[in-house]
Amino acid sequence: MAYVRVQGLHRNRTPMPNSDKVKTSICCLCNGGCGLKVQIGSHGNVEAIYGDPDNPYNKGKICPKPIEIIENLHGPERVQYPMKKVNGEFVRISWEEAIDTIAKKYKELSDNFGTGSIIGMTSKIGGSFSKFALKIFSEIAGFANYGTGPICFSSEEKVRKEMFGKAAATAPLHDVIYAKIVLNIGNNCAQTKAGQFHWLQEGQKHGAKIITIDTRYTETAQLSDQFIQINPGTDGALGMALLHLVIKNKHYDEEFVHINVNGFEELAEAVKDFTAEKAAKITGIPQKVIEDLAHELGTQKPAIMWPGRGIVCVNNAEHALMAFESLMAILGNVGKPGSGVVSHLNGYGQPANLIKPEHVVKPSFKLPADKVIEGMESGQIKMMYIAGNPCANWPESSRMKKAIGNLELVVSHTLTLDDSASLAHIVLPATHWLEEAGMQPGIHRVMQWRDKAVEPYGEAKPAAEVFKLIAEKMGLPSEYFPDTPEEAWDVERKLIGSISAITVEKMTEKPGGVHYPYPEGGEENHRLYSKGFNTSSKKVELLREKGIVLKYRDPLESPGNESVSREDYPYFVSSVKVAAHYHTQCQYSKLAREFEKPYVEIHPQTAVKIGIKDDETIRIETPTGAISLPVKLTYSVPQNHFFTQPYFGKRYNLDPINTLLPSVLDQPGGNFPHKNILCRAYPEGGCEK
Numbered sequence: 001m002a003y004v005r006v007q008g009l010h011r012n013r014t015p016m017p018n019s020d021k022v023k024t025s026i027c028c029l030c031n032g033g034c035g036l037k038v039q040i041g042s043h044g045n046v047e048a049i050y051g052d053p054d055n056p057y058n059k060g061k062i063c064p065k066p067i068e069i070i071e072n073l074h075g076p077e078r079v080q081y082p083m084k085k086v087n088g089e090f091v092r093i094s095w096e097e098a099i100d101t102i103a104k105k106y107k108e109l110s111d112n113f114g115t116g117s118i119i120g121m122t123s124k125i126g127g128s129f130s131k132f133a134l135k136i137f138s139e140i141a142g143f144a145n146y147g148t149g150p151i152c153f154s155s156e157e158k159v160r161k162e163m164f165g166k167a168a169a170t171a172p173l174h175d176v177i178y179a180k181i182v183l184n185i186g187n188n189c190a191q192t193k194a195g196q197f198h199w200l201q202e203g204q205k206h207g208a209k210i211i212t213i214d215t216r217y218t219e220t221a222q223l224s225d226q227f228i229q230i231n232p233g234t235d236g237a238l239g240m241a242l243l244h245l246v247i248k249n250k251h252y253d254e255e256f257v258h259i260n261v262n263g264f265e266e267l268a269e270a271v272k273d274f275t276a277e278k279a280a281k282i283t284g285i286p287q288k289v290i291e292d293l294a295h296e297l298g299t300q301k302p303a304i305m306w307p308g309r310g311i312v313c314v315n316n317a318e319h320a321l322m323a324f325e326s327l328m329a330i331l332g333n334v335g336k337p338g339s340g341v342v343s344h345l346n347g348y349g350q351p352a353n354l355i356k357p358e359h360v361v362k363p364s365f366k367l368p369a370d371k372v373i374e375g376m377e378s379g380q381i382k383m384m385y386i387a388g389n390p391c392a393n394w395p396e397s398s399r400m401k402k403a404i405g406n407l408e409l410v411v412s413h414t415l416t417l418d419d420s421a422s423l424a425h426i427v428l429p430a431t432h433w434l435e436e437a438g439m440q441p442g443i444h445r446v447m448q449w450r451d452k453a454v455e456p457y458g459e460a461k462p463a464a465e466v467f468k469l470i471a472e473k474m475g476l477p478s479e480y481f482p483d484t485p486e487e488a489w490d491v492e493r494k495l496i497g498s499i500s501a502i503t504v505e506k507m508t509e510k511p512g513g514v515h516y517p518y519p520e521g522g523e524e525n526h527r528l529y530s531k532g533f534n535t536s537s538k539k540v541e542l543l544r545e546k547g548i549v550l551k552y553r554d555p556l557e558s559p560g561n562e563s564v565s566r567e568d569y570p571y572f573v574s575s576v577k578v579a580a581h582y583h584t585q586c587q588y589s590k591l592a593r594e595f596e597k598p599y600v601e602i603h604p605q606t607a608v609k610i611g612i613k614d615d616e617t618i619r620i621e622t623p624t625g626a627i628s629l630p631v632k633l634t635y636s637v638p639q640n641h642f643f644t645q646p647y648f649g650k651r652y653n654l655d656p657i658n659t660l661l662p663s664v665l666d667q668p669g670g671n672f673p674h675k676n677i678l679c680r681a682y683p684e685g686g687c688e689k
């Protein structure tokens, strides 16, 4: 029942002998921004990938994912050329025929049913060149596009932006060396940001106390100085009790609050009855532990907070995040060395006046993310352009698969024939990120430039080229599309004031690139908010624009669970990530499959209750779907809660776990919940318990 997964953590491959050509690159798999060395073979292929020891942020350390994707690059499962489906089989077509078909249908549908009848699902669109082209295409075509936001970070983005003015991390991760406390909440970075995890250990060496709050005794928890186990989905209650104690004991930073914070009185009122005793009953954390934590945070400053997907991808994220980010603000833990919030969010802003007003087209309608499947079923949505894998990573994935069958045209721009591409009418070969230059933002709020390492495979093209070709064919103003990644970056940075000084040259001058914001005539900013905030009042807005007052929301009374019978569905299910996999890409690597196959983690006492043993198959059901997977028993997870991994779909002949997750949004945050969803379970072939 040992829990630590040793596979692949902190893997640091050294060059193969006789290497003739090594290129420097930046990993674009998870926004960690790890520096890579890519060894090119005599046929122009990638022979090996290892961590770049000169990169100041990962210092040569990487997780296994970049190594695994060597197989993705050169086949055999890579899509080589455009294809269309004829009588259920894919046949090769030319790029010209593919673009012609897409452009004609796009125009016909937008003329007859409005631009909103065509949607994009672009969670994996490529690097900065392609992302910029997507922005241009969206504005000139009225493209109703859904990116990664609702799947990964919408609630976090909303809270931080409204409170501080920007969604991005306020502190770089390497600031942990100045912190007295690092508060990890729902963040198993030893698995999910394994190339950057070493910073926590460096923080420890410099005297920081690492405190991890999680439902599971994760690898990160095991390597922390203190682990606080919390009942699933109750972080908001802990945050409110900490606020209550810090305010009651006058441990907040009075001067900072007076000068920099709006809404302190309202916050104090909202938490006045949220005692440690009350929070202990909800969270399962002993009252004394909550009181001690509040005292420590109140007296040991500065502190850094690193919230992970465990507090973001849940059905009551917004209020929990608001509580903890408010706590950091009133403690004065922002804008100084060793303080602030670390995050992989890197929204550096939208280009102003990108398109002339006479060329801007708005989508005729855009459904909220939780109504997209309904729109596909009802016929409101008629065409979908995919760069990602919504049949695996969108909630209710089985329903999404069926709904795709209703559409008149489905286009997939993809590396492989994944769950979604195999259902498309047109498949376009996409370039891999190692085949496309561009700017890669990372967890330290740095911008690093990645050169093209290898030539595109087969007839693959970047999304930037595809959007330009479609726009030209549709007769849209295509002069906005830049021709190269360098040109695209130059146009983009000049349109975004806060990054206007960050040229390609600056990013490549020294390893590690440049921190943003960095405006023309200004200076590079390692930390945000040392001189005021980006809100309209220039203060931290605890009340925020819509005046939302902080309150605790129970996960059982939050979206996706509130109308589900606790009697019929007595357990919880959550998806959690592991270092060897990242969404669809790693499914197509033998090495990744060797590292980690899908399974369900269960507490032994829950297993006894259900009547199941190690390695036997369990069936988990929610109102939206069912999956069957082998069981791993471990004391590291709470009782009555199942944990499994979110990536495994078609390549494993499995329904992805997202089939279990409801298509609902954290309100008002906007994230789909991936965790703490009510379920029932029983041994495969047995009966429901």
Ligand code: SF4
Pocket: 027, 028, 029, 030, 031, 032, 033, 034, 061, 062, 063, 064, 065, 066, 192, 193, 194, 195, 196
């Ligand atoms: S931690 Fe993220 S950025 Fe770093 S190597 Fe792994 S996938 Fe790439």
